[in-house]
Amino acid sequence: MSSPSVAPSPARVSAPPDAAPSGRRANPWLTLIAVAFGLFMVGLDGSVVSIANPAIGRAFDASTAGLQWVTNSYLLALAAALILGGKLGDRFGRRTVYLVGVTGFTLASVAIGLSGSIELVIAFRAVQGFFGALLMPNTLGLLRAVFPPRKFGMAVGIWAMVSSVSTALGPIVGGLLVEHVNWESVFYINAPVGIIALVVSALVLPQSKNAAAADEKFDVPGVVLLALGMLVVVFGVVKGETWGWSSAGTLGAIIAGLVLLVLFCWYESRVAAHPLLPMRLFRSPAVTVGTVVTALNFFVLLGGIFFVMLYLQNVRGFSPVEAGVRTLPLSLASVVASPLGAALTDRFGPRLTMPLGMVLQGAASFLMLTWSAESGYGALWPPFVALGLGVGMVMSASSAAIVGNAPVEDAGVAGGLQATALQVGGALGTSVLVSLIGSRVGSTLGSELTSAGVPEQTVGRLAEAKDAVAMGAAPVSDAMPAQLRAAVTEGSHAAFMSGVHTAVLVTGVLCALGALVSATVLRGQAAARH
Structure with a gap:
């Protein structure tokens, strides 16, 4: 059917x-x-x-x-x-x-x-x-x-x-x-x-509106638990890039947020009137x-x-x-x-x-x-x-x-x-x-820059610009020779x-x-x- x-x-x-x-x-x-x-x-x-x-x-x-x-x-x-x-x-x-x-x-x-x-x-x-x-x-x-x-x-x-x-x-x-x-x-x-x-x-x-809801007691603990749980989980995800995904801070935040959300579900189903x-x-x-x-x-x-x-x-x-x-x-x-x-x-x-x-x-x-x-x-x-x-x-x-x-x-x-x-x-x-x-x-920027022909000593300095490369930008300047600028652009874009x-x-x-x-x-x- x-x-x-x-x-x-x-x-x-x-x-x-x-x-x-x-x-x-x-x-x-x-x-x-x-x-x-x-x-x-x-x-x-x-x-x-x-x-x-x-x-x-x-x-x-x-x-x-x-x-x-x-x-x-x-x-x-x-x-x-x-x-x-x-x-x-x-x-x-x-x-x-x-x-x-x-x-x-x-x-x-x-x-x-x-x-x-x-x-x-x-x-x-x-x-x-x-x-x-x-x-x-x-x-x-x-x-x-x-x-x-x-x-x-x-x-x-x-x-x-x-x-x-x-x-x-x-x-x-x-x-x-x-x-x-x-x-x-x-x-x-x-x-x-x-x-x-x-x-x-x-x-x-x-x-x-739900007319029956007017006489209900508002679920303040539920509001707090849900908001905190979501904020803590996503905060852990956001900070995972800078703290490291396996770091204690990242894992701790994500786990703490999940615990709050589980507690929210338990409270909503067993306690909240x-x-x-x-x-x-x-x-x-x-x-x-x-x-x-x-x-x-x-x-x-x-x-x-x-x-x-x-x-x-x-x-x-x-x-x-x-x-x-x-x-x-x-x-x-x-x-x-x-x-x-x-x-x-x-x-x-x-x-x-x-x-x-x-x-x-x-x-x-x-x-x-x-x-x-x-x-x-x-x-x-x-x-x-x-x-x-x-x-x-x-x-x-x-x-x-x-x-x-x-x-x-x-x-x-x-x-x-x-x-x-x-x-x-x-x-x-x-x-x-x-x-x-x-x-x-x-993890790939250094090798991609090297493969593009960027000298080793320059690669070491440019590796610090990984945040810019992660946004799609190549860390080049007008002071660079044209050949080097082209190589840096090629390697940066390949890493991105x-x-x-x-x-x-x-x-x-x-x-x-x-x-x-x-x-x-x-x-x-x-x-x-x-």
């Missing part, structure tokens, strides 16, 4: 016990338009900074670690508070919390542009991430509350398209602004978008697999975009706009894949689209193994297309698997669960892949590409495992239901 394996039954998605909205607030498509503005801001900001990072680094003379924190402070704060944001929406009203998130996100964006140091940029990026966490999960919660079951899949497909396209458009928009205005404009652009989002949302969004994250959600294999694959989806996407932009700008020498335009196939593929993925998910369930999306992303990773410092565009665009198609497919499938299988009263927290997986995956992707590249560059190949090999293997697990588990669930 071809019925979706994880499609929610009508009884489970009936409207919550709120007063029925009327007029324009009763139109679910106006709700979709309103939340799309906020979603677009968050998605754009998740990737736009990757192309602004070189300019930010030059403006503040920032280190590689500093630039990583510009990205990761945002993603960490977002990931740590997403489930909290969804829970607040369920309790106090999704419309209210969404509007607070849009307002705070917009103000924080302006503050970033006004910052006068890399430390302030990092701090306000964290503030921006927190308000993004109030905004993002309630977009799905609002949609779940207003769309009937037969149209929810289509709404999720459009939601996924907006999320995927905004993320993929980040490098193009960022390139235009950095090249023709300045890096600050990358964040100022959120001001007009945020104002439009506030006006439209105030006019058309209905209020929806009104848990922040109801563990009953994970009784569904579709929810569990959807959460893991969502994290893997953005691990590959955001981590990949980060090093692809370094490759295009620092290795290939393209301007920010030229680099952004060359990634346009990724954006266009996402536009096609999201509604297509939604239609296929409605017809066959996530058991088809989720593994298919993972296969496409794995294919993109393995195709990148063919890249070199001199690759023509014919070698570049096929992985972009495969990656865009895969991301769009997985976004549609995971939304249906996670939010579509949650009780409607838990719609906000289910949206927060998906958004948390998405942002944790993105933070880990950026951290882990950049760390892998840096580690590989550190060796790091990129290591990173994409890891992502390809992870995608293959994700495809296998999702196909096996979701197919088994479908068979059990027939």
